[in-house]
Amino acid sequence: MGRSETDIQSNIRLELSKHGKVFRMQSGMFYTDSGAKIRIGIPGMSDLLFVGQGFTAWLEVKNAKGRPSKEQLNFISEMQKLGHRAGIVRSVEDALKLISD
Secondary structure (H helix, E strand, O other): OOOOHHHHHHHHHHHHOOOOEEEEOOOEEEEOOOOOEEEEOOOOOOOEEEEEOOEEEEEEEOOOOOOOOHHHHHHHHHHHHOOOEEEEEOOHHHHHHHHHO
């Protein structure tokens, strides 16, 4: 059985925290106790934001079988166009490579 995205993300957060600040980004539709819908974040926003010395990186965490949505790919592309590091990562090694490039 493959590893869950939650497990992969937890391991990435732990390792990247040794190199800078890591923020878990929240996005999606949520409901209040009264049932009202609240949308937070930007559609396609990456799972993690890494802030290193003089740069940022956006990391979309996927497991071995996970596929990014069109919105996620668009978000990554837009961040790259703005000069940020951004990409899909499936392991701690992928994440370390992304912040090292």
